[in-house]
Amino acid sequence: xxxxxxxxxxxxxxxxxxxxEGHVPFKRKLxxxxxxxxLYFFLTNIALLGVQSGGATDLFGQFRxxxxxxxxxxxxxxxxxxxxxxxxxQLLGGANxxxxxxxxxxxxxxxxxxxxxxxxxxxxxxALPMVFAGDFLPAMQSLSLGGLEFNQTQVQALIxxxxxxxxxxxxxxxxxxxxxxxxxxxxxxxIASVSQSLVTGFLRPTQGxxxxxxxxxxxxxxxxxxxxxxxxxxxxxxxxxxGQLIALLTTLxxxxxxxxxxxxxxxxPLSHARVKGARGRFPVKLIYASVLPMILVRALQANLQFxxxxxxxxxxxxxxxxxxxxxxxxxxxGTYSNGQPDGGFFYYVAPIYSPRDWMWFTADVGQEAWQxxxxxxxxxxxxxxxxxVFAIFWVExxxxxxxxxxxxxxxxxxxxxxxxxxxxxxxxxxxxYIPQVTVIGGALVGxxxxxxxxxxxxxxxxxxxxxxxxxxTYKLYEExxxxxxxxxxxxxxxxxxxxx
Amino acid sequence: xxxxxxxxxxxxxxxxxxxxxxxxxxxxKIDPKTVIATGVMIGVLVQLLTFVA
Numbered sequence: 001x002x003x004x005x006x007x008x009x010x011x012x013x014x015x016x017x018x019x020x021e022g023h024v025p026f027k028r029k030l031x032x033x034x035x036x037x038x039l040y041f042f043l044t045n046i047a048l049l050g051v052q053s054g055g056a057t058d059l060f061g062q063f064r065x066x067x068x069x070x071x072x073x074x075x076x077x078x079x080x081x082x083x084x085x086x087x088x089x090q091l092l093g094g095a096n097x098x099x100x101x102x103x104x105x106x107x108x109x110x111x112x113x114x115x116x117x118x119x120x121x122x123x124x125x126x127a128l129p130m131v132f133a134g135d136f137l138p139a140m141q142s143l144s145l146g147g148l149e150f151n152q153t154q155v156q157a158l159i160x161x162x163x164x165x166x167x168x169x170x171x172x173x174x175x176x177x178x179x180x181x182x183x184x185x186x187x188x189x190x191i192a193s194v195s196q197s198l199v200t201g202f203l204r205p206t207q208g209x210x211x212x213x214x215x216x217x218x219x220x221x222x223x224x225x226x227x228x229x230x231x232x233x234x235x236x237x238x239x240x241x242x243g244q245l246i247a248l249l250t251t252l253x254x255x256x257x258x259x260x261x262x263x264x265x266x267x268x269p270l271s272h273a274r275v276k277g278a279r280g281r282f283p284v285k286l287i288y289a290s291v292l293p294m295i296l297v298r299a300l301q302a303n304l305q306f307x308x309x310x311x312x313x314x315x316x317x318x319x320x321x322x323x324x325x326x327x328x329x330x331x332x333x334g335t336y337s338n339g340q341p342d343g344g345f346f347y348y349v350a351p352i353y354s355p356r357d358w359m360w361f362t363a364d365v366g367q368e369a370w371q372x373x374x375x376x377x378x379x380x381x382x383x384x385x386x387x388x389v390f391a392i393f394w395v396e397x398x399x400x401x402x403x404x405x406x407x408x409x410x411x412x413x414x415x416x417x418x419x420x421x422x423x424x425x426x427x428x429x430x431x432x433y434i435p436q437v438t439v440i441g442g443a444l445v446g447x448x449x450x451x452x453x454x455x456x457x458x459x460x461x462x463x464x465x466x467x468x469x470x471x472x473t474y475k476l477y478e479e480x481x482x483x484x485x486x487x488x489x490x491x492x493x494x495x496x497x498x499x500x
Numbered sequence: 501x502x503x504x505x506x507x508x509x510x511x512x513x514x515x516x517x518x519x520x521x522x523x524x525x526x527x528x529k530i531d532p533k534t535v536i537a538t539g540v541m542i543g544v545l546v547q548l549l550t551f552v553a
Contacts (some may be wrong), residue, residue: 012524017532019523032532039539046543049550074546079516086516105522113524115517145553162546169539171517176532178519186516292516398518 004099004110011113017175024180026487033181036173037188043169044070048162050155052138057319057339059129059136059309062353063302065465066295068193074166076130076137078193079186081122081167082174083299088118090296094393102399116171123167129306131160134313183479187472190295194461194469198251201459208240210248210458217243234362238355238456246355247456251466254452258470261287261444266433270414273421280414282405284433287441289400291464291471293390294445297383298464301351308346312336342366351379354456376454383446391442395434402430 024032051072058064058071060080069078092098098114100107130136139155150158174185202210216222222242225232235242264286272278311323312334319339322331323346334346341347347367352358358376360369367375395401406427415421416429445467452463461469 012526013528015528015530016523017535018529019521035536039536039543043539043543046546047550049546049553074543082516102520105520108520108522109524109527111518112520119517143553145549165542169535169542172530172535173539174517175519176535178517180532184517295516 004107007114008110011110011117014113014116016112016116017172017179019179026182026483029180029182029483033177033183033188036177036181036185037192039173040075040170040189040192043075043166044073046074048072048074048076048137048159050140050143050150050158052140057136059306060302061305061309061340062351062460062462063298063305065194065197065459065461066190066298066468067302068189069166069170072137074162075170076163077123077126077167077170079170079174079189080299080302081126082119082171082186083295084122084126084303085115085118087296087299088122089115090293090390090393090397093397119171120168123164126306127160127163127167129310130163131156133310134319136309137163182483183472183476187476190465191469191472191476194465197459197461197465198469199459201457201461210244213242213244238359240354240356240456244456244458247458250452250455250463251458251461254448254457254463254466255470257448258287258291258467259474262471262474266437268429268433269417270409271417273413273415282409284437285441286437287445287471288434288437289391289394289442290475291445291467293394293442294383294387294449294464295468296390296394297386297446298351298449300386301349301382304349305341305346308334308336308341308350309339312339312341312346343371347371348375348378349382350375351382352376352450352453353462354460355454358454380447380450383450384443385446387442387444387446387449388439389442391438391445392435395438400434402427402434405434406430 060067060069060071060078064071064078067078067080067083069075069080089098093100098111100111100114102108102111131139137159139152139159141152143150143155143158170185170189174189177183177185177188200209205212207213213222217224217236222235224235224242227233227236237243237246262285265283267281267283270280270282272280308323309319311325312319314324319336321337322329322335322344323333324330325333330344332344334341334344336342341350348371352375356362356364358372359365360367360372365372399405406423409415409426410421410423416426419425419429449463449467452466457463457466
């Protein structure tokens with residue numbers, strides 16, 4: 001336990017947002033959330049000072065819509081560092097290496113401090129390679145501000161400072177929403193980012209926008225060709241430059257499936273130990289751990305790809321051909337073209353983003369069928385196993401496990417009819433459902449995400465993005481409904497545990 | 501009734517970052533308005549400097 005004492009002075013002094021004293025009226029909460037959302041959109045539109053315009057490749061690439069933020073803006077790092085820090089905490093917490101008891105007030109303070117410190121470290125680690133390695137944020141040769149002249153290295157430092165501040169700002173914006181507003185800031189940023197891509201995907205008045213494409217199809221500017229030929233079908237159903245019908249269908253289906261799956265649950269009946277007739281149900285939802293752990297799995301894949309991207313930029317390779325390290329070409333590690341992996345280790349561990357990545361029978365895919373199949377199987381296994389593992393960790397670390405829920409049920413004075421009123425007994429019953437449901441739910445969500453990516457989504461929001469956005473919105477809706485009920489019946493507040 | 505008993509904070513832990521009730525008195529407290537004001541100021545500052553440069 002040595003690290004706790006050593007780190008305590010630092011961790012307990014991490015600046016935090018003040019908590020509201022007493023109850024915050026619902027309208028005020030909405031105002032805070034809306035205010036932060038406006039600030040988020042404002043900041044995504046502020047271009048970084050000192051970055052050359054054009055030519056930059058987004059290090060986040062296809063992960064952008066899930067990781068929020070905006071390429072080349074102050075919010076360049078998005079929630080990437082927060083998610084990565086969360087992965088580290090989940091893994092440490094899930095494996096019980098931290099030795100922190102989240103029921104103990106002192107450990108809670110340490111946990112919060114550690115969480116913040118990790119985000120700061122991860123922001124530095126994400127921002128450093130973005131600015132200094134490769135051409136992800138190409139700095140201007142020189143910059144003059146007033147009378148001051150900056151050379152390229154100084155401009156790079158300036159860019160680093162800006163995106164670092166942006167990353168930290170997001171952390172505190174999340175804290176403001178969590179403490180003063182409705183929902184969580186991270187959730188809000190993900191919804192904002194995904195919805196933005198989705199709306200752009202529909203309305204964009206250029207090639208690739210859904211409505212624009214259909215306008216062109218009707219006016220004959222896009223030639224669909226014969227519908228019995230495979231080319232015609234591909235144009236109408238699959239390609240970005242065509243009808244995108246499959247993408248539309250997948251997008252709608254994911255919406256439907258998530259909303260339906262939210263209501264699929266195993267209900268454990270409860271009755272009150274003393275008050276006769278007071279009954280309740282404890283729902284173990286199919287996607288019990290929610291789809292949030294999925295973002296952790298994706299972020300893990302994203303971080304692998306960052307390393308690949310950064311390596312590909314080194315040693316004169318500059319994103320073309322095999323990775324070069326110490327003067328040696330390492331083709332087995334990865335070969336790149338246009339900054340995208342097309343062979344080697346980093347190709348096989350890259351997730352499938354769109355139909356273009358796997359439809360080996362079309363001209364778009366340069367790889368052999370077996371290569372594509374290996375990549376697909378790795379992606380599916382990664383997402384399904386990863387989804388299940390992170391869902392288990394998530395349940396454990398957020399106190400949704402059998403032990404924690406049994407305690408909560410016991411404390412509320414409820415019992416399971418037909419069983420002795422005892423924490424251990426309730427835990428036993430919970431153990432029959434929660435772990436199984438968690439694993440099945442996690443794996444299912446993983447499979448759904450891969451499937452949606454394979455068929456494509458409108459605006460390239462990716463399956464994970466869509467799953468996250470829909471399920472977070474659903475949670476937000478539930479929370480708002482709950483808030484409103486409490487506003488109308490102040491009595492309810494006491495039942496929910498004294499305000500907030 | 502069953503909502504009141506069960507849902508509570510159970511399912512709503514939708515945040516990747518967790519905040520607990522207990523806080524250390526040593527910690528520096530920031531007002532939420534300060535966060536928003538800082539964000540707006542940084543955005544305006546960077547935009548202004550871009551115009552100047």
